[in-house]
Amino acid sequence: MxxxxxxxxxxxxxxxxxxSTLFNRLVGKRLALVDDQPGVTxxxxxxxxxxxxxxxxxxDTAGWEDEDAQSLPGRMLAQTQVSLTGADAALFVYDARTGLTPLDEEIARWLREQEVPVVLIANKAEGNAGESGIIEGWSLGMGExxxxxxxxxxxxADLYTALSPLIAEKAERMQIEAEAEAAIEADRMRAAAEAAAAEGIELEAHDPGAPLALAIVGRPNAGKSTLVNKLLGEDRLLTGPEAGITRDSIAIDWDWTEPKSGEQRKIRLIDTAGMRKRSKVVDKLEKLSVADGLRAVDYAEVVVLLLDATRGLEVQDLxxxxxVIEEGRALMIAINKWDVAEDTSALFNGVRAALDDGLSQLKGVPLLAVSAVTGKGLDQMLSAAFDLREAxxxxxxxxxxNRWFEHALNMNPPPAPGGRRIKLRYITQVGTRPPRFVIFGTRLDDLPASYERYLVNSIRKELDFGAVPxxxxxxxxxxPFD
Ligand SMILES: Nc1nc2c(ncn2[C@@H]2O[C@H](COP(=O)(O)OP(=O)(O)OP(=O)(O)O)[C@@H](O)[C@H]2O)c(=O)[nH]1
Ligand SMILES: Nc1nc2c(ncn2[C@@H]2O[C@H](COP(=O)(O)OP(=O)(O)OP(=O)(O)O)[C@@H](O)[C@H]2O)c(=O)[nH]1
Known part of the structure; x- marks a missing residue:
C-alpha cells in the first residue's frame, strides 16, 4: 500500500x-512501543x-540515549538527523514533571540550528505536578x-493551534497535488494495462512481506549443499514443512533475522531434488546439476550463482x-570458499572484470565473497538478495x-538515418518482476540495437534498477496528437 x-x-x-505515547495518541493505533525503560523506542x-x-x-524517533549532554550518542543523533531531513515540523517533547535536564537543553541547542519549525511540548502536564516545569520550558528560547x-x-486543541499554521498550507498543497497525480496515474495505469494486455503480460502487485523465493545454483562442488546447510543451521528457525512445488523441486520456508534491523524476514529456499541427492554417475554430474539448478530458477525471484574461490569464474558459470538473466530473474554472484581463497583482492577484481566482460548485457551484477563453512558474508548476501528483489x-x-525518458532522449537523441529522425514518443511500464517497458515510436525498424542498449542501460542506472534485467x-x- x-x-x-x-x-x-x-x-x-x-x-x-x-x-511514543504522544505518537500513539496522534496515530490512534498502538503502533509504537511504549515502555517504562528509557530508550525503548x-x-x-x-x-x-x-x-x-x-x-x-x-x-517517532529513537530517544537520545546518553544522559551525557556533552556527547550526544552518534547513532541516535544521526537517526534523528535523518528523520529531520524532509520533515515539515518537529514536536520537541520534554517532561514537565521532571523539568528540564541538561540533555533537553542540548537537544534544544541542536534543534535551533536546524531549519525545521519546532513546537515545544511540555508533556505529562495533567494535574498540577507539571506547573513549574511548564514555565521552565520558556527558558529554551523556543517560544511558548x-x-x-x-x-x-x-x-x-492547543497542540492543534500551535502546529496547524506550520503545516496546514503544505497539507493543502499536497492534497491538491496528490489528487492531480492520482488522476494522471489512473490514466496511465489504464494505458499500461491496455498495453500489457496487448502484450499478454499480467500486472502483478508485489508484496514485500511475501517470502523471498531464493535459488542457489552453481557447478558441482561449488558448495551449494554446505551453504544451504549453513543457512538453515542451528540458529535458524524452520517455519514450515518442506512443500513440494514440483516433483523435482521443493521449497524450504524459514525466517531469517536481519542483523541490522533485527527484523524477521521470510525466505523460501527453492531447492532441487538433484541439489540434495545427485546421481552417482560421475560423468553425468555436470549436465545434471546445471539442469537441476535451472529448474529452480523458474520458481525463484532471486538467484545466487555460487562460484568456487579455488577455481574462479569458468565458462560454465557464465x-x-x-x-538466469535470459529468464528474467534477479541475479547475484557469490564467490564461496573465501576462507581458503588466495590473493583475495586479485581474485575478486579478476572475477568482477571477467563478469562484466562475459555478461555484457548486464554489467554490475552484485558480487560478494562468502564462506559456507565459516558463515562469512551470508547475512550480507541475504540482505542484498532482498534489495535486489525490491528493484x-x-x-x-x-x-x-517521463522525466527519465525526456532526459535520456535529450542527452543522446535517436539517430536520423537518411536524414529522417526516428521518433520515440512515449514510454509506459507494462510489468514488473522483471521490470518491463514499452516505448512507442515511429520508424522503429531503423533504430540501431546500440541505441536500444543505451536506453536499457540508462533506465537501469538512472532509475536505480541496478543490475536487474x-x-x-x-x-x-x-x-496520438496528430
Ligand atoms: N503522567 C504521565 N505519564 C506519561 C505521559 N505520557 C507518557 N507517560 C509515561 O512516560 C513513560 C515513557 O513514555 P514513552 O512514550 O515510552 O516515552 P518515550 O519518550 O517514547 O521513551 P523512549 O522510547 O525511551 O524514547 C511511560 O511510562 C508513559 O506511560 C503523560 O502525559 N503523563
Ligand atoms: N573451505 C571451504 N570449503 C567449502 C566451503 N563450502 C563448501 N566447501 C567444501 O566444498 C566441497 C563441496 O561442497 P558441497 O556443498 O558438497 O558442494 P555442492 O555444490 O553442493 O556440490 P554438488 O552436490 O556436487 O553440487 C565440500 O568438500 C565442502 O566441504 C567453504 O566455504 N569453504
Missing amino acids: KMRKLPQVVIIGRPNVGK RDRRMGEAGLLGLEFEAV PVPVSAEHGEGI KIANK WSRRVSTSGL VRITLKSAKN
Whole structure:
C-alpha cells in the first residue's frame, strides 16, 4: 500500500518523556512501543496522524540515549538527523514533571540550528505536578511550551493551534497535488494495462512481506549443499514443512533475522531434488546439476550463482548466469570458499572484470565473497538478495519515468538515418518482476540495437534498477496528437 502524501512531523526528545505515547495518541493505533525503560523506542516509526482534522505523517524517533549532554550518542543523533531531513515540523517533547535536564537543553541547542519549525511540548502536564516545569520550558528560547498530557489526551486543541499554521498550507498543497497525480496515474495505469494486455503480460502487485523465493545454483562442488546447510543451521528457525512445488523441486520456508534491523524476514529456499541427492554417475554430474539448478530458477525471484574461490569464474558459470538473466530473474554472484581463497583482492577484481566482460548485457551484477563453512558474508548476501528483489519488483512512478525518458532522449537523441529522425514518443511500464517497458515510436525498424542498449542501460542506472534485467519493447505508434 502506498502512503498518502502528507506533511511530515517528527517527534523528538530525550528518552522517557512520552514520545511514543504522544505518537500513539496522534496515530490512534498502538503502533509504537511504549515502555517504562528509557530508550525503548529504537527505530523510527511512522504513521498517518490526525489532529482535529489536521492530517500529517507522524514520525517517532529513537530517544537520545546518553544522559551525557556533552556527547550526544552518534547513532541516535544521526537517526534523528535523518528523520529531520524532509520533515515539515518537529514536536520537541520534554517532561514537565521532571523539568528540564541538561540533555533537553542540548537537544534544544541542536534543534535551533536546524531549519525545521519546532513546537515545544511540555508533556505529562495533567494535574498540577507539571506547573513549574511548564514555565521552565520558556527558558529554551523556543517560544511558548504547549502543555499536553499524551497519556490522558489533554492539550490536544492547543497542540492543534500551535502546529496547524506550520503545516496546514503544505497539507493543502499536497492534497491538491496528490489528487492531480492520482488522476494522471489512473490514466496511465489504464494505458499500461491496455498495453500489457496487448502484450499478454499480467500486472502483478508485489508484496514485500511475501517470502523471498531464493535459488542457489552453481557447478558441482561449488558448495551449494554446505551453504544451504549453513543457512538453515542451528540458529535458524524452520517455519514450515518442506512443500513440494514440483516433483523435482521443493521449497524450504524459514525466517531469517536481519542483523541490522533485527527484523524477521521470510525466505523460501527453492531447492532441487538433484541439489540434495545427485546421481552417482560421475560423468553425468555436470549436465545434471546445471539442469537441476535451472529448474529452480523458474520458481525463484532471486538467484545466487555460487562460484568456487579455488577455481574462479569458468565458462560454465557464465552460461548459467546468462541463462538466469535470459529468464528474467534477479541475479547475484557469490564467490564461496573465501576462507581458503588466495590473493583475495586479485581474485575478486579478476572475477568482477571477467563478469562484466562475459555478461555484457548486464554489467554490475552484485558480487560478494562468502564462506559456507565459516558463515562469512551470508547475512550480507541475504540482505542484498532482498534489495535486489525490491528493484526487480519496482514500479516507477509515471512522472519519474517521463522525466527519465525526456532526459535520456535529450542527452543522446535517436539517430536520423537518411536524414529522417526516428521518433520515440512515449514510454509506459507494462510489468514488473522483471521490470518491463514499452516505448512507442515511429520508424522503429531503423533504430540501431546500440541505441536500444543505451536506453536499457540508462533506465537501469538512472532509475536505480541496478543490475536487474530490464526489458524494453518497441512498438510503432501513430502520433496520438496528430
Ligand atoms: N503522567 C504521565 N505519564 C506519561 C505521559 N505520557 C507518557 N507517560 C509515561 O512516560 C513513560 C515513557 O513514555 P514513552 O512514550 O515510552 O516515552 P518515550 O519518550 O517514547 O521513551 P523512549 O522510547 O525511551 O524514547 C511511560 O511510562 C508513559 O506511560 C503523560 O502525559 N503523563
Ligand atoms: N573451505 C571451504 N570449503 C567449502 C566451503 N563450502 C563448501 N566447501 C567444501 O566444498 C566441497 C563441496 O561442497 P558441497 O556443498 O558438497 O558442494 P555442492 O555444490 O553442493 O556440490 P554438488 O552436490 O556436487 O553440487 C565440500 O568438500 C565442502 O566441504 C567453504 O566455504 N569453504
